[in-house]
Amino acid sequence: MISINRLPNKLPNEKIIKIIRRDLFILFKKILFLILLIILPLIFFYLLIFSQSNLINGELTYPLIVLGTSAYYLFIWLFFFFSFIDYYLDVWIITNERIIDIQQKGFFSRVISEHKLFRIQDVTSEVHGFWPTVLKYGDVHVQTAGTIQRFYFHQIPNPGPVRDIIIKLVQRKKKEVVKEEKHEA
């Protein structure tokens, strides 16, 4: 398990400024979809009782309905947990030294990348659409001078303030780097 107090490759005097996940509305949409999937068979059975009530009591049909319904609900519960893990394990950690981007891409596929603050050149926030505008979630794009030139924060809450935080941290870090270089010179 990852401990918040033990970052991977922790640098001296490194502090966590912010831990960001995708907006809760994204999880809410998954929960709504799950509720819809739970209700669908109930509607189906309700209609079936009125039109073909002997089907439910049939010697072959009743066991098949039991097995099918059980398999269906077990499957959608597992599917919902997969969706939750996909949401929960995608994390962005902003520290005073770097940005750590942890992306869970399905099972057995995890990408962790670090971007040093002093390499960041440009930060842009974007909010598009009705729900993102009303609920204030969107994307932040970060342009770096590193190998991966652009990376993204997807569907995060309050992208504007996050952009401001990153810009301030980058400015502070660049000043520190310049001071150190002058001191060494």
Add this chain to the structure above:
Amino acid sequence: MILQLKYFLYVYYAFLVVWFLFFLISIYHILKFGFKNFTTFFMTFIFIGFALILLFISFNFIIPIDWKVGISIFSDIFKSNPIF
């Protein structure tokens, strides 16, 4: 031809084996890669708890059924066809 209901039960058990495998994989992922906090443990507990409840309810419906009952299929086709 008589098809016993238990063959459908075997298919269901095969589904349960695959389901259980993915269940273990998802538990492994959240415990290995999740943060050590209340949300991780709470969601894991909820997931396992609901899964056990679903299995309990399922088997409550499955156990009373007589799975040894055989269903004859295609017998009417052979009886009604004059060639046979």
